[in-house]
Amino acid sequence: MLPTPPARPPSSGHSSPVDTSELSPQAAAATVFLNENLGPAQLQALFALTLAPAGTFSEQLREYLVTACRLLGMTTGILGHAEANRYEIMAAVNPPPGKVEGAIAPLNETYCNEVVEQAGCIAYANIASTPALEAHPALKSMPFQSYIAAPVWTEGRLTGTVCFGDNSPRAADFSASDRALVETLASLLGGLIDRENARKRLTSELGNLRLAYQEMELLFSRCQLPMAIMDFHGHWTRLNPALAQLLGTERSELQRGALEDVSHPADMQACQEALLAMQAGEITHFEQPHRYLGRQGQIIEVMLHLDVIDSHSGVILSQHQDLSERRSHEESLARMRHKLASMAPPGPAVPSVLDKLLPTEIFEQQLDGEIARSARHGQPLSILLLNVDAFTDFNRQYGRAAGDRALQQVSTILRNATRKSDLLSQRDDGSLIAVLGQTDSSGAIILAERVRHATAELHGLDGPVTCSIGLTCYHPAPDTLTLANRFELCERAQHALKKAKRQGRNRVRFLELEPVIPTDTFASPQAPSGFPSPDLP
Structure with missing residues (x-):
């Protein structure tokens, strides 16, 4: 650790009242840090820095260091960032060999370590006259004979130092105005760094916002x-x-x-x-x-x-x-059902609910149309496959007529739970199948559970009845040209139904279908329009 620096001359105050109403924003900000110990030449130079046209961030840092070196009569000026035991040079004027911008060194091997520990200004007019400094590691890389530095605060915390050194000792100690100059300069540099960090954050946020707008416009337009x-x-x-x-x-x-x-x-x-x-x-x-x-x-x-x-x-x-296409579809189904009813042979028996289900051939044609419609609009479509549990045993125990009545009741429950636009049919194995348009997996599961509970609560039959239900869902991406295969959809619903049977019957099981995504869905927009993109600095 460095020895305690020479005592700083007493000061009657740190800041002098300055009327900032006529100053530019840069100059007004600088007055917050002015010290009454500053001399006229130092004040004039500092105001010149704040009023000068702003160049790049690096150019501004260098100009501050050059000006301070001239006013102090020092050869080298360095602005460094200190974090934990890491010291990185941000800007430098006439640095020693190897101490250029971007160079990194252990903080405890620099004079700036004492500045950080004391959180205040230190100054040595003649380092060689201080025996305790002869073994300091900084002498090997920075052979200064005179040195002055002050802490730099950014965003409310000490994050670095600004220091000035020379290979020759000074004839006299650093004056109060010299210390005030370095402290004021450190304050100004801290504000400059804060503004640069804020500009970078704003640039990054605007860039992210522009990308978000482009993505929104792409999704919106497609x-x-x-x-x-x-x-x-x-x-x-x-x-x-x-x-x-x-x-x-x-x-x-x-x-x-x-x-x-x-x-x-x-x-x-x-x-x-x-x-x-x-x-x-x-x-x-x-x-x-x-x-x-x-x-x-x-x-x-x-x-x-x-x-x-x-x-x-x-x-x-x-x-x-x-709703026009949906209602047209419902009217088409109604006409088809009416036509089928008119083609049925007359008989004394009242048609059962099962007679109103679509024949397999027509059902398959309608299913292909529903899949194409789902892909065209990017809307989900679910397949429900229902089977009455132990139906063969029910028929054997209570008779075929009792089994027909039970199946009619279950079919009625399923019909009442679906919409007119949904497709219902009976497969060759006796199971009921439903195509639920514009219905995702969660909606299909809710409907299936209602049907399952209503079936288990049926009364007036010859014996208790339960059902198992298998589900799958097709949810295409918009603009997809690849359609799902109805055989694959029905097969996945069949697998889900078998899973429900294996796990104890009287339950609903769902088997997901991977979504079909077109290859160009994530293509970058050539010239997004509609949503205005924010201007970057």
Whole structure:
């Protein structure tokens, strides 16, 4: 450890009142650190530094060191970063050999170690006259005969030092103004480093923000679900191609308008009330069946979802699920069922629920269409396979008629739990199969558990009945050109059903299907548009 430096001359104060109202921001900041012991030439030089046009960070550091070396009459100036026992040179003027910018040394082998330990300024006018310094390791790498240094504080903690040395001793001790100069310079350098660190953080954050905007724009523009960004007044600011395609209008034309321009008047009152409630902070989500008017006057039915994204800026995401295709599909299924019913031979018996299920051939054709529709819209599709437990034994014990009644009841439960647009059929082995459109794995499991519980609670049959259910889900990525294979889907549902049987029956088991992802999903955008990218410094 270095010996205690010569006592610092007493000072009547550390700072002098300065009127900063007429100063530039840089100069005003500098006045916080001014010491009344500074001489006129030192004050003038410091203000010149703060008022000079800013160059690069490295150029500014060097200019501070050069100016201080001139005022102190010292040859070498070094700014270093001290962390634990590691000392790294950040900037240097006329350094000793090997002590260039970026050089690293153990902190305890430098004079700056004492500056850090004392957290204050130290000064030696003649190191050779101090016997205790003869064995100091710093003499081998920095053969200074005079030395002065002060701690540098950044972001509220001591992180380094600024020091000045010369190979010749000084004729007299360092003056109070010399110490004040080095301390003030250390304070100014700390502020300069803080501003540079803040600039780097801001640059990094802006870069990350720009990447996030690019990714958002890519997902927004490629999503097959019609979407738009609007404000609290219903004015559209961004629309994706899927919405323009749904409405049959150019995006540029729609983007200049508002929700009410293309909406059925009868549906706008509820929307306007919801937007006012969102602006007042009363709600954050709204949904309703909504009708748009197409360019040719046709009615386009959607399920409209509005979600507040940023309440402060008034940003709302609107999503539109096309109901026209779904209702057309339901009507097609209804016509097909009616046609099948009309083709059935007349008989005295009342048709059972099982008679209303789709024949296998038609079911398979419809399943292929559902898979293609799921891939086109990027929406999930689930397959449910149900088998009445120990059904052969039930028939053997209670008779075939009792078994038919039980199967009809289970089929009724499954039909009531599904939607009209869902496909239901009976396989050759007697198991029931259902295709659940726009249903993910969690939704399918919930539905299956309801069916399983309702089956176990059936009354009025000849004996107790339970069922086992196997599930699988197909969830394609948007724009995929690779469709799932219906044989593979049904096979995975069969495996899940067998798993439920092996594990004790009367349970639901799920077998996941890997999603199909197009090869260009993660391609970088060539020229993102729509979402403005923040400007980098």
